[in-house]
Amino acid sequence: MSAIDKYLKNNMIDLTEEQIHRYSRHILLKDVGVEGQEKIMNARVLVVGAGGLGAPVSLYLAAAGIGRIGIVDADVVDLSNLQRQVIHFTKDVGVAKVKSAKEKIQAINPDVKVDTYYEFLDSSNALDIIKEYDFIVDGTDNFPVKFLINDACVMAGKPFSHGGILRFNGQTFTHLPGTACYRCMFQGPPPAGVVPTCSQAGVLGAIAGMLGTIQAAETLKYFTGVGELLTNRLLTFDAKTMQFLTVNVKHRDSCEICGTNPSIDHLIDYEQPACELKKH
Amino acid sequence: MAKITVNGEAQEVQLPLSLTELIKQNNVEQPEMVSVQVNEEFADRTEWDGIQIKDGDSVDFLYFMGGGA
Ligand SMILES: [Zn+2]
Numbered sequence: 001m002s003a004i005d006k007y008l009k010n011n012m013i014d015l016t017e018e019q020i021h022r023y024s025r026h027i028l029l030k031d032v033g034v035e036g037q038e039k040i041m042n043a044r045v046l047v048v049g050a051g052g053l054g055a056p057v058s059l060y061l062a063a064a065g066i067g068r069i070g071i072v073d074a075d076v077v078d079l080s081n082l083q084r085q086v087i088h089f090t091k092d093v094g095v096a097k098v099k100s101a102k103e104k105i106q107a108i109n110p111d112v113k114v115d116t117y118y119e120f121l122d123s124s125n126a127l128d129i130i131k132e133y134d135f136i137v138d139g140t141d142n143f144p145v146k147f148l149i150n151d152a153c154v155m156a157g158k159p160f161s162h163g164g165i166l167r168f169n170g171q172t173f174t175h176l177p178g179t180a181c182y183r184c185m186f187q188g189p190p191p192a193g194v195v196p197t198c199s200q201a202g203v204l205g206a207i208a209g210m211l212g213t214i215q216a217a218e219t220l221k222y223f224t225g226v227g228e229l230l231t232n233r234l235l236t237f238d239a240k241t242m243q244f245l246t247v248n249v250k251h252r253d254s255c256e257i258c259g260t261n262p263s264i265d266h267l268i269d270y271e272q273p274a275c276e277l278k279k280h
Numbered sequence: 281m282a283k284i285t286v287n288g289e290a291q292e293v294q295l296p297l298s299l300t301e302l303i304k305q306n307n308v309e310q311p312e313m314v315s316v317q318v319n320e321e322f323a324d325r326t327e328w329d330g331i332q333i334k335d336g337d338s339v340d341f342l343y344f345m346g347g348g349a
Contacts, residue, residue, distance in 0.1 A: 049348055049349055051348060051349030052347070052348055052349050053348045053349075054348075054349075081349075085349075138348070139348050139349075140348050140349070141346065141347050141348045141349030142346055143344070143346045146346065163348055164344070164345030164346055164347060164348060165345060165347040165348055166343075166345040166346070166347045169343070169345060170345065171342075171343070171345045184322070185315055185322070185342055186315045186342065186344060187315065187322075187324075187325075190312050190313055190344050191312055194310055194312045194313060201347065203347055208348075234342060236342075236343070236345075245287060245288055247287070247288075247317075247340045247342065248320050249317070249320070249342075250320060250321070250322075252322050254322075
């Protein structure tokens with residue numbers, strides 16, 4: 001046992017020797033420590049989408065020792081996913097993404113419990129699934145589900161991380177009850193037909209990693225209470241120039257879901273097939 | 281000439297100028313794909329035509345990004 005491990009072991013109660021060793025670089029952080037690591041290990045996180053964003057999010061959360069990770073995805077791995085969805089390997093082509101992701105998560109960290117939902121998130125199951133988790137990560141690729149996650153989390157009082165990528169750009173914010181939500185900023189989905197998604201528009205693979213790791217870091221900050229979350233701020237970046245921009249945003253009183261007189265009182269399934277719109 | 285800020289960068293514009301015209305000047309290709317705030321207040325798209333830009337205004341274009349998979 002190294003000196004660091006010995007020091008940590010003497011200052012610890014609940015963690016096993018192996019866990020102390022595994023998480024030593026977290027525990028050594030003053031802001032995290034044993035307490036923070038225990039919070040991480042008691043956390044339950046739902047990752048919606050096991051794709052470009054969901055892959056790095058799940059990998060880092062698994063490595064960090066999040067106690068329970070739920071993954072929702074109705075797709076199977078396609079060869080064209082492998083350019084960016086780093087949790088899936090060539091051998092997984094044709095396999096359900098949730099199954100492939102679970103296998104990698106458990107290979108990285110057998111301590112993590114994984115729940116898989118091999119289905120689409122929609123108005124019929126969203127609240128039921130979300131209620132089992134403490135924090136939700138949006139790793140989806142279309143506006144209908146992004147608004148669904150927003151609305152369901154606002155209704156259920158759950159915090160979440162929003163993420164979106166396009167070509168060379170990414171954007172993210174973190175929502176806690178009472179802070180600005182996706183509708184506060186964007187009101188509702190853009191009209192179907194003008195919307196490019198990842199698969200039509202293309203995306204530089206590493207962009208998904210850049211944005212997903214920000215979302216994973218926000219998740220870990222949430223549970224450990226470290227620093228300031230990306231609440232009431234929308235972070236965007238352009239990888240072409242590597243310019244990062246943070247725009248202050250506000251909770252909007254007239255917001256359709258979190259405002260004073262919300263006009264939305266139920267979950268909506270917007271019509272907008274994710275990847276088959278508008279071929280240029 | 282009026283000095284305004286657009287997405288954190290200084291711009292000089294001729295007044296009068298509506299928000300709709302400013303969006304056009306900034307070559308926003310698809311206005312449907314942008315949400316706009318003026319001085320950190322959300323600007324409803326149905327009101328863009330009627331919003332007049334003033335000296336010192338800070339305007340943010342927030343682009344919809346729907347990808348993730
Ligand atoms: Zn809102």
